[in-house]
Amino acid sequence: MxxxxxxxxxxxxxxxxxxxxxxxxxxxxxxxxxxxxxxxxxxxKVRGAFNRILSAGELPPSGVIAASGGNHGLAVAYAARALGVRAEIFVPEVTSPVKVAGLRRLGAEINQIGAIYSEAAEAAAKRAAETGALTVHAYDxxxxxxxxxxxxxxxxxxxxxxxxxxxxxxxxxxxxxxxxxxxxxxxxxxxxxxxxxxxxxxxxxxxxxxxxxxxxxxxxxxxxxxxxxxxxxxxxxxxxxxxxxxxxxxxxxxxxxxxxxxxxxxxxxxxxxxxxxxxxxxxxxxxxxxxxxxxxxxxxxxx
Structure with missing residues (x-):
């Protein structure tokens, strides 16, 4: 693709x-x-986040979900707030406190899990399968x-x-x-x-x-x-x-x-x-x- x-x-x-x-x-x-x-x-990162969400059409009630080292999560949370949809963000434990604080200010639900990005991404994928939320991938x-x-x-x-x-x-x-x-x-x-x-x-x-x-x-x-x-x-x-x-x-x-x-x-x-x-x-x-x-x-x- x-x-x-x-x-x-x-x-x-x-x-x-x-x-x-x-x-x-x-x-x-x-x-x-x-x-x-x-x-x-x-x-x-907001460029890709907006394009993914706006391309998806009608969103599920569970909104959008993303895994991130920090910046992508901030972007998805920003885009979700601008578009009036719910955002759930998974970040690893190494994520900067500045970025975690930013996610909170943007109103996202935060899950801090795993030592590195790939572990947070695995948890986010599992959660998306449970809730039906639209996955906004950080890069792929x-x-x-x-x-x-x-x-x-x-x-x-x-x-x-x-x-x-x-x-x-x-x-x-x-x-x-x-x-x-x-x-x-x-x-x-x-x-x-x-x-x-x-x-x-x-x-x-x-x-x-x-x-x-x-x-x-x-x-x-x-x-x-x-x-x-x-x-x-x-x-x-x-x-x-x-x-x-x-x-x-x-x-x-x-x-x-x-x-x-x-x-x-x-x-x-x-x-x-x-x-x-x-x-x-x-x-x-x-x-x-x-x-x-x-x-x-x-x-x-x-x-």
């Missing part, structure tokens, strides 16, 4: 009244930041991927086109959506923490494989296996997979705050870490867009 450019443009029309057209900053000649951390609920549904791809449509329109898009990968839905949304021109640089190499290992194996995940980005990039929809898109595209250390991610997050006053969580800084650490080195004159994807963090930790 794959996602087409037409799926992304249809998603853009469907969700346009519900999501923000986030700004792009050209921070130096030919280097752009797409500021998805300014999106509703603090990340790009075509409607979710198409919704995330609207970021790519915006980016190309706002910049007039770029040569390369640098984006963080967890389960791969965001990178896959952007790959479809930007069309056939730009190269996609898919950035993962060394300790969460789901796409990297899948590309090396030739198919999705389970991996161990940990580290500073695990609450948002901690899917233990890349999604099938994402792998279908990314394995056929001109994707360069790069890995960055936790130290590089911490340094990039610090730089985004100190130099640009952009507040991000660690996962939100992972893409920029690839440039700062030299994991990806642009050619002279290359037009590069870095997607800054999440801001759900404790502000006290930014200094």
């Amino acid at each position: 794959t996602v087409t450019y037409e799926d992304v443009t249809s998603a853009a029309a469907r969700i346009g009244g519900y999501v923000l057209r986030t700004p792009v900053l050209e921070i130096s000649p030919g280097l752009f930041f797409k500021l998805e951390q300014l999106q509703h609920s603090g990340s790009f 549904q075509p409607e979710v991927v198409a919704g995330q791809g609207t970021t790519g449509l915006e980016l190309m329109a706002q910049t007039g086109g770029v040569d390369t898009v640098v984006v963080a990968v967890g389960g791969g839905g965001f990178a896959a959506g952007i790959t479809v949304g930007v069309g056939s021109g730009p190269r996609i640089v898919a950035v993962e923490p060394v300790l969460c190499p789901t796409l990297h290992e899948a590309l090396r194996a030739g198919h999705p494989v389970p991996v161990q995940v940990s580290g500073v980005g695990a609450d948002a990039l901690g899917a233990s296996q890349v999604g099938g929809v994402a792998y279908d898109v990314l394995s056929r595209a001109d994707v360069q997979s790069v890995l960055v250390s936790d130290d590089a991610i911490v340094a990039a997050r610090h730089a985004l705050w100190q130099e640009h006053r952009l507040a991000t969580e660690h996962a939100g800084a992972a893409a920029y870490a690839a440039l700062l650490s030299g994991a990806y080195v642009p050619a002279d004159g290359e037009r590069v867009a870095v997607v800054v994807c999440g801001a759900n963090t404790d502000p006290a930790t930014l200094a």
Whole structure:
């Protein structure tokens, strides 16, 4: 099952009244930041959440259900509240307290279970089978991927086109959506923490494989296996997979705050870490867009 450019443009029309057209900053000649951390609920995730829910038609009385490391849950809870439906969210024990508090503010029913995302996802699937609630997957549904791809449509329109898009990968839905949304021109640089190499290992194996995940980005990039929809898109595209250390991610997050006053969580800084650490080195004159994807963090930790 794959996602087409037409799926992304249809998603853009469907969700346009519900999501923000986030700004792009050209921070130096030919280097752009797409500021998805300014999106509703603090990340790009609401794009996919709205598209999945709005595509489903009439919803069951039990509403929607999702498993998440935090950001997807916040997005589903936000979309559910905006659309007047019930949301039940499963998150692992490693989820940031900031994100759990945000879920409470949005009125979601929270179930905190399991050590990692995959364990929360298993519990959510069991609960969905019991209640009949609509499952909104964090990254492995075509409607979710198409919704995330609207970021790519915006980016190309706002910049007039770029040569390369640098984006963080967890389960791969965001990178896959952007790959479809930007069309056939730009190269996609898919950035993962060394300790969460789901796409990297899948590309090396030739198919999705389970991996161990940990580290500073695990609450948002901690899917233990890349999604099938994402792998279908990314394995056929001109994707360069790069890995960055936790130290590089911490340094990039610090730089985004100190130099640009952009507040991000660690996962939100992972893409920029690839440039700062030299994991990806642009050619002279290359037009590069870095997607800054999440801001759900404790502000006290930014200094």
